[in-house]
Structures are given as C-alpha cells and as structure tokens.
Amino acid sequence: MSDRLEPILAELKRAESVLISSHIAPDPDAVGSSCGLALGLRALGIPAEVYLHDGVPRRMLGLTEAIDVYSSELPEEKFSVVVAIDCATKRRLGPHHDALFALAPVTINIDHHVSNERYGKMNYIDSKTASASELTLRILRALECPMTPEIATLLYAGVLDDTGSFRFGNVTAETLRNAADLVSAGAVVETISNQLYYEVPIRMFRLRALTLAEMRPALQGRLSLAVITQGMLDTAGATAEDTDGIVDELRMLEGSICAVLIRQLEKGWKVSLRAKDASVDMNRVAGMFGGGGHRAAAGCTLQGAIEDVERQIVEAVGTEFSGLS
Numbered sequence: 001m002s003d004r005l006e007p008i009l010a011e012l013k014r015a016e017s018v019l020i021s022s023h024i025a026p027d028p029d030a031v032g033s034s035c036g037l038a039l040g041l042r043a044l045g046i047p048a049e050v051y052l053h054d055g056v057p058r059r060m061l062g063l064t065e066a067i068d069v070y071s072s073e074l075p076e077e078k079f080s081v082v083v084a085i086d087c088a089t090k091r092r093l094g095p096h097h098d099a100l101f102a103l104a105p106v107t108i109n110i111d112h113h114v115s116n117e118r119y120g121k122m123n124y125i126d127s128k129t130a131s132a133s134e135l136t137l138r139i140l141r142a143l144e145c146p147m148t149p150e151i152a153t154l155l156y157a158g159v160l161d162d163t164g165s166f167r168f169g170n171v172t173a174e175t176l177r178n179a180a181d182l183v184s185a186g187a188v189v190e191t192i193s194n195q196l197y198y199e200v201p202i203r204m205f206r207l208r209a210l211t212l213a214e215m216r217p218a219l220q221g222r223l224s225l226a227v228i229t230q231g232m233l234d235t236a237g238a239t240a241e242d243t244d245g246i247v248d249e250l251r252m253l254e255g256s257i258c259a260v261l262i263r264q265l266e267k268g269w270k271v272s273l274r275a276k277d278a279s280v281d282m283n284r285v286a287g288m289f290g291g292g293g294h295r296a297a298a299g300c301t302l303q304g305a306i307e308d309v310e311r312q313i314v315e316a317v318g319t320e321f322s323g324l325s
C-alpha cells in the first residue's frame with residue numbers, strides 16, 4: 001500500500017500557516033527535512049516555522065543559519081497545519097507532543113521509518129526512501145518550489161547522513177539522482193561533509209577512545225557490542241549528543257553482521273542497533289523492547305541493571321540470527 005501525496009499537497013497549499021516538527025535528539029535528516037520544508041513553503045508564500053524540542057545539534061548549526069528554530073517551548077500562536085516529519089512515533093516529538101498537535105486542526109505525518117505509527121490525521125509513509133529529506137524534496141518538487149542553495153544544502157545533509165555518506169543498503173539510483181539534483185541546486189559537497197563529519201570536538205575523540213577500548217565481539221563475532229556509562233561520558237566531558245556515530249564504528253568490526261551500542265540514560269539504557277546488511281532486521285529486535293526504526297538502524301530503551309540489559313539484547317539479536325544459515 002502506498003499513501004497518496006496529493007491530499008497533503010492540497011492541504012499545504014491552502015494552509016495559512018504551517019508548523020513543522022521532528023524527533024527529539026534530531027539528526028541531520030530530522031533537521032534537514034523539517035527546515036528544508038519550512039524554507040520551501042516560505043518560498044511559496046506559505047508562512048512556516050520549525051519546532052525541534054531539543055534544538056539544532058552542534059554539527060547542523062552552520063547549515064541552518066537561514067532559519068530560526070523554536071526549541072524547548074512551543075510557539076504561542078495557532079497554525080492551520082502541523083507537520084511531523086522523520087518521526088516514527090508521536091511521543092518522539094518530545095514531551096509537548098500532545099500540545100504540539102493541538103496547535104492545528106490538521107496534522108500531517110510524513111516519514112520513512114518502517115515502524116511509523118501513522119499518528120497523523122493525514123499520513124504519508126514511504127519506507128523505501130532512504131531519507132525524510134528526499135520526501136521533502138519530492139513535496140517541494142510537486143509544489144513547484146524554486147530550489148535555493150540553502151534548501152538544497154539542508155536536504156543534501158539529510159540524505160548524506162541517513163545513507164552513511166551513500167554507503168548503506170538504503171541507497172538507490174533514485175537517492176543518487178536526488179543528491180545530484182541537490183548538488184546542481186547549490187549544495188556544496190565538501191562544505192557539508194566537513195561540517196557534519198570533520199569538525200569533531202576533542203571530547204568526542206576521548207569518548208570514542210574509551211568506548212572502543214571496551215568494545216567486544218559477541219555471538220561468535222557476528223555482533224559487535226559496546227557500553228557507554230555516565231561515568232565514561234563524565235570522564236570524556238561529553239554529552240549524549242557526542243555519542244553520535246560511535247555505533248557505526250562498531251559495525252566496522254571484521255566478521256560482524258550487526259552492532260549494538262548501549263548508553264546509560266538518567267533512567268535506564270538507550271540501545272542503538274545497526275545491521276551491516278539486509279540479512280537481519282534491527283527494527284524487529286528493537287520492536288521486542290517497544291522500540292523501532294528501520295531494518296538497518298533502530299533503537300529502544302530498557303530498564304534495569306546493565307548486565308541484564310546486555311544479556312536481553314544479546315539474546316534478542318541471537319534469536320534474530322537463528323533465522324540465518
């Protein structure tokens with residue numbers, strides 16, 4: 001089944017004002033797809049604002065200078081449409097998700113997570129597309145929005161990051177054509193790569209060193225596993241945002257099929273799962289613990305002692321492996 005875009009385009013076209021939001025701890029695709037959509041709608045004369053509960057992350061700050069983003073507290077005015085993009089569940093919009101959805105009579109949920117809960121009044125879910133930023137591109141093309149370098153830069157950042165710089169299995173010929181179009185429209189490849197991946201604060205190196213020193217293979221080397229405790233974050237002078245990308249390094253382990261990074265939260269443990277190929281389904285593993293995401297990248301949260309959390313996750317991944325020859 002595929003959702004229709006036309007009713008959503010019609011709703012956006014007649015909107016007097018639009019508020020766009022995405023998930024907590026926003027990544028470049030969340031920021032790129034939401035801010036890119038807002039700038040595109042503005043270019044069409046439709047007033048649009050962005051609300052990201054946790055604000056714009058450090059590495060996206062240089063790419064979002066063209067737009068002010070609401071964070072923490074919701075805007076006070078009402079809107080005709082609220083759009084949630086790149087966000088699988090309503091709860092992941094942040095603690096104000098109900099108040100956010102109450103700001104407009106029409107709510108639109110646009111996403112590419114296979115685990116999306118279809119929580120909008122209108123839903124457009126396409127899990128075959130690598131990034132939400134490409135869904136924004138599809139919408140802006142359909143609305144005949146002029147593609148500015150600012151918008152192209154935001155969308156390219158989203159495509160680049162959600163595809164692991166065009167290395168993951170979600171990359172299709174269409175993804176590459178979209179990226180090429182964005183470069184033609186003014187996205188500068190080197191500048192965006194540098195901002196996203198080559199401006200790493202020293203505390204992140206310290207945290208990576210601590211984490212990778214303790215990483216270990218499990219399940220006969222097919223799983224690569226590491227834990228980040230609050231103590232390790234403190235030692236490195238790092239915060240949750242600084243754990244970005246570490247799970248992708250774990251997946252580099254020779255012979256591994258997937259990687260698990262377990263990070264201590266104020267209460268409980270955040271588990272990030274990544275698969276190296278399509279033979280295993282991380283969304284299914286995360287789903288066993290109430291989480292979700294994509295086949296190749298998913299997450300969930302568990303409570304309890306780290307030994308128990310680790311054992312449960314390794315067991316769950318082992319069960320997923322049992323389908324393999």
Ligand SMILES: [Mn+2]
Nearest residue numbers: 029086132162
């Ligand atoms: Mn995404």
